[in-house]
Amino acid sequence: MSRTITIEPVTRIEGHARISLQLGDRGEVQDARFHLTQFRGFEKFCEGRPYREMPALTARTCGICPVSHILAANKACDHLLAVSIPPTAEKLRRIINLAQLTQSHALSFFHLSSPDLLLGWDSDPATRNIFGVMRQAPALAKDGIRLRQIGQTIIETLGGKKIHPTWVVPGGVSEALTPEKREAMLKLLPEGLEIAKRTYAFFKTLVPKFKDEAANFGTRDTLFLSLVSPEGNLEHYDGFLRLKDARGHLLEDKVPTWEYERMVGEAVEDFSYMKFPYYKAQGYPAGVYRVGPLARLNNANACGTPYADVALAEFHMLQESGPIASSFHYHYARLVEIIYALEMMDRLLKDPDILDTRVRARARSNRDAGIGVAEAPRGTLMHHYKIDDNGLVTWVNLIIATGHNNLAMNQAIRQVAEAYVDGNQLREGMLNRVEAVIRCFDPCLSCASHAFGQMPMLIELLDTSGQVVHRLSRD
């Protein structure tokens, strides 16, 4: 008889979710779904607020990646003001963004995913966590905590606090950088880079052990979306949208960010509070694409910093040709990006203009709609606001990095479940692999929650023969 396996809650991710696996008569996986179970409502309750509050308001969607929301929101506000921000302000914003990328990637790799990689998929779940890693590989755990601290300290030095800083403002940043703060941050970076390089070298030795997982963890063809610089290089703050297919052909390139609606459509399903964005030209659900570190590295011609470029070349050697397909390699891409972030922060902090005191452009709203796009650690983040004549927000659309990956995540868990889950001889390690593929994407579900109208809620009570005996629904 067919039955459903529910994995709830999915652990070691940011936010609340559950996975349901539908098994057929012979215990084989027939369907797999990833359900986002939490509801936030930011797009609705921000209506009526002044647009200048949007950075502080939307930052509250997340405690891990608030800087990404702050940047996307402020870029949307810059767009509303119709100003070009001072070049120094842009560089400072880039630094805080890279600091967050470092700490967030460190959290994902060391705290959330390394227990699977070091202790094994089938190890005891009671110790398969960061504390287990501390016992087995204390130096690695210490490195992870320190790397995260370095990222957080740079955010605090620039923004005044580690979480939800208000230093980035529409038109630039509120305070110029002081020489003392610059020196303090520069002192942290060499240690961070050493940790990143050490971890990268260690992870390279692990990759061959996970050939099986790499072959099954979300390898099906998808497109890749990310920002790239005007030269086509790795970019996290500005630039243009690029969409590449699974064979490496450019479907879209040099697309200005404010034209995102031409590319990205949004669908909703009744089983999840997460939207299902898709590439419009290929329709729903065929237009599956991935965002995040894997997509960024697949789309970038180069990183533009020495060690990261070497690592990027090695990344491309993971596969014979074309964009790297396996979602397992999100981990690899994350480590390459940490190296890039630390190198680039060092370069930006040594920029001769970085202490310039002109860091803010002042203006009133000069447009009635503003679009801000930045690369969050988990992928392309889009904020789109419309305002009235008095500067009050009338409409908000947020497309969250994790949301872009929704279709791909559903596809990936089905692939992993088909490869590993045997309904007749169910083992915990099988289900852990299903969770682990989700961890590759490092989803931030508290950010990605969305409700389209009134979400229907349905509870069904089934008897042993699978017949519905009672049904409760909210329309």
Add this chain to the structure above:
Amino acid sequence: MPPANPQANVRVVTLTIDGQDLSARADETIIEVCRENQIPIPSLCYLDGLSIWGACRLCLVELEGQNRLFAACSTRVAEGMRITTQTERLRRYRRTIVELLFAERSHICSVCVSNNHCELQTLAQKCGVDHVRIPYRQARYQMDSSHELFRLDHNRCILCTRCVRVCDEIEGAHTWDVMGRGSDCQVITDLAQPWGESETCTGCGKCVQVCPTGALVKQGTSAGEMVKDKHFLPILARRRHAP
């Protein structure tokens, strides 16, 4: 009413506040004597330079021999008065009053333009409000962003009426007033018109500077950027009412 001009021949009274022997002019209020002697006493509607309103009830004190509590802002000192400003009962009432203010409207400090520069926030910290025990009303109020220079957010208004009084007593425009009753009470400009359409507003910004919260702020400010300066008020008030 504007504050009375100091009279030439006012007698001096002696009193004790929290066990401290003090002397004061007989025309002074308890809160004035407390302020002069650096005795901390919380208040929100009271502001040196404006008339007494007595609305917030945060400055309540105990008088020996009296069962009821007295608002320090509206009670004149008297000979032999024995005043206590800090008791368990007063602390409990003050905390509850601040909690009620938080529960009444949406004071979300972290995203407010007045964050870290807000009298209500400071008071909450001093009164030990680490959480609000009263259910939030969750009422949603409109914002008025029609003025070129300033913005009004009813969600953050505590109805202290400082704006109403400063506009009337110091600026002389009387643009602000209060409309409605109970929890529907709101400050309004002119006859409840949008602020930007007010014919009486001079755009002086005094109301913004005296507002204790993020209800009245300058346009163009982001979270935590609205810093207010009330130093002008006692100086202007004395000049306005000089004989």
